[in-house]
Each structure stands twice: as structure tokens, then as C-alpha cells.
């Protein structure tokens with residue numbers, strides 16, 4: 062997965078040019094700008110900074126990270142409307158900056174790449190980086206026949222895999238899950254109050270963490 066996104070970095074944003082997704086992309090952009098208005102946001106797996114740039118139009122500040130130097134090189138070359146700090150970080154092994162607490166966290170199109178069996182542990186680590194009463198926000202793809210890459214395989218844990226091809230001709234088997242609303246509710250309701258929205262191509266979930274941050 063990491064190698065795949067390194068190699069995909071220069072062509073990554075082509076995914077945001079699919080004509081049939083433009084309406085939903087505009088809706089997601091509006092949702093994120095409203096949600097993060099005036100907040101200090103921690104963005105994980107920020108990729109080329111596509112959403113960072115949009116969130117920066119309303120956020121107070123952003124700390125954005127990704128595991129790949131190649132995508133961060135593209136992200137850091139862009140300009141932003143609020144202060145943005147970038148750093149390399151693996152969501153499975155957060156570094157020293159993990160001690161800082163933020164108002165909100167955003168994970169765009171990364172949930173689908175986290176193995177189902179690791180989701181609860183990852184969410185626990187991420188929730189620990191947001192202040193009590195703060196927000197965890199995720200957005201990702203819904204499976205749409207004819208627009209999504211077909212599912213190539215299922216594994217024993219219930220993860221789904223796609224066979225993807227890059228412009229250089231290389232083929233990659235990529236874990237890509239499409240959780241439904243009830244899976245999102247089951248996983249996140251232990252952490253806070255939830256609001257799930259489904260568009261045609263995307264879902265988004267906003268979890269307002271419990272004020273004592275104890276899992277319920």
C-alpha cells in the first residue's frame with residue numbers, strides 16, 4: 062500500500078477529476094469547510110494536500126502528516142490560507158508529535174485502507190490525539206458499480222482487495238474496504254456522538270468525542 066501510493070503520487074489527483082463525482086466532491090468540500098471552521102486540525106494520511114488546501118480556507122491551523130515523502134513533496138509545494146505544518150508519520154506508529162492535543166482530526170480516504178481487524182486500535186490511538194469533546198471526522202468512498210474499481214478478492218477477516226494499475230503499467234493489489242453505515246456506527250459509537258452522511262460516491266462521519274473521553 063505504501064509503495065503503491067509513493068508511485069501513484071504524481072497521478073493521484075486524477076481521481077478528483079472524475080466527472081460523475083464532481084457534485085459529491087463539492088458537497089464534501091462544503092461539509093469539511095463548515096466542520097473545521099476556526100479549529101486546529103490534525104489531518105492524517107493527507108496525501109498530496111488536496112483536502113488540506115480546502116480545509117485551510119476555514120481552519121485556524123492544520124498539522125498534516127502522511128507516511129510517504131513523495132506525496133508530502135507535492136503537498137508542501139502548495140500554498141495554504143492558514144498555517145499548515147507537514148510531517149512524516151505512520152498512523153500505526155505515531156511519533157513524538159502525537160502528544161499534542163488538537164480540536165479535531167480528519168482522515169480522508171484512509172479508513173478504507175485500514176484492515177478491519179486493526180480499526181478499533183487505530184481509532185483509539187487517533188482519539189487520544191483530540192481533546193475531550195473534540196471531533197473525529199472521516200470521509201471515504203462508497204462502492205458504486207461502473208465508477209469504483211471492481212472488488213478482486215475477499216480475505217478471511219472480511220477485507221476486500223482491488224487490483225489497480227498505475228500509468229507506468231505496474232499492477233498493485235490494494236486493500237480497500239467499503240463499510241456501510243452500521244459498521245461505522247458500531248465502531249465509532251463507543252467514542253462519541255455520531256452523525257453519518259451518505260452521498261452517492263462518498264460517506265462522511267463526524268464523531269463528537271465524549272467529554273470525559275471514556276469509551277462507552
Ligand SMILES: C[S@@+](CC[C@H](N)C(=O)[O-])C[C@H]1O[C@@H](n2cnc3c(N)ncnc32)[C@H](O)[C@@H]1O
Nearest residue numbers: 066106107108111127128129150151152169170
Ligand atoms: C487514498 S490516499 C488519501 C490521501 C488524501 N487524504 C486524500 O484524500 O486525497 C491514502 C494516503 O494514505 C497514506 N498512507 C498509507 N499508509 C499510511 C500509514 N500507515 N500512515 C500514514 N499514511 C499512510 C498514503 O501515502 C496516501 O497518501
